[in-house]
Amino acid sequence: MAEISASLVKELRELTGLGMMECKKALAEAGGDIGKAEELLRIKSGAKASKAAGRIAAEGIVASHVTADGRIGALVEVNCETDFVARNEELLAFGASLAGMVAADAPADVSALGASVEERRQALVQKIGENISIRRFERMQARGRIASYLHGTKIGVLVDYEGPDEVGKDLALHVAFARPRYMNRTEVPADVVERERAILTARANESGKPAEIVAKMVEGGLNKFTGEISLLGQPFVKDDKQTVEKMLAASKAKLHAFRFIVVGEGIEKKASDFAAEVASMVKAS
Structure with a gap:
């Protein structure tokens, strides 16, 4: 078996960006031929990439x-x-x-x-x-x-x-x-409004108040809800005494x-038990 020098391992590592032990093993398998070792690593790394593709990236x-x-x-x-x-x-x-x-x-x-x-x-x-x-x-x-x-x-x-x-x-x-969902109240879809209306109505009915008071409670709640999810109706982050819409008007803007994008939003993250994983690895070894 050809002697695998540290400099050869280093060279292959720089070519492939893979780990030292992986490079040394590939060189040994290729009899010290760096070209063949690189080909072997490409094949094996391709398999690694395919396996990695099944893991959750959140x-x-x-x-x-x-x-x-x-x-x-x-x-x-x-x-x-x-x-x-x-x-x-x-x-x-x-x-x-x-x-x-x-x-x-x-x-x-x-x-x-x-x-x-x-x-x-x-x-x-x-x-x-x-x-x-x-x-x-x-x-x-x-x-x-x-x-x-x-x-x-x-x-x-x-x-x-x-x-x-x-x-x-x-x-x-x-x-x-x-993180507003809509620009203004008029963009909020009707089904979103009606779903919230049903929730607010059920909640208001439990109060036992007269129907006209319940109606006002529901409309007030809807007004607050659509304002909270619409950018122009939200309290401005630097001055919550005014809405974004009023801030724009005052600035003549x-x-x-x-x-906007929030990393991982909507991706179901896999829960992991690190201690259990380590124990499993120790047991396997």
């Missing part, structure tokens, strides 16, 4: 990009399995490049990002050893101009507005904090649209 990042003229913005969510990997510089760079691509190319959906992006994703999976997925993106072409806000790497916001710079920043910050 952590991750949101990356953003706004064009220099402020007219086009994009948010991209890239998921991974652990918060540790979510801080990986290569993952962050991958997300940033995707956001720039979405802004520039306006793909129809994630699958339209192309084969080269998929190759980069697979290479990242092989190098990092976790399932990594491009879950979704939002692209906005502004009627006014775009302000963006990233809360760490977990929440990303774009707002299309007209007015002072400070208003755009404040709007984006507010959206990250309040206008909001056209908003988009």
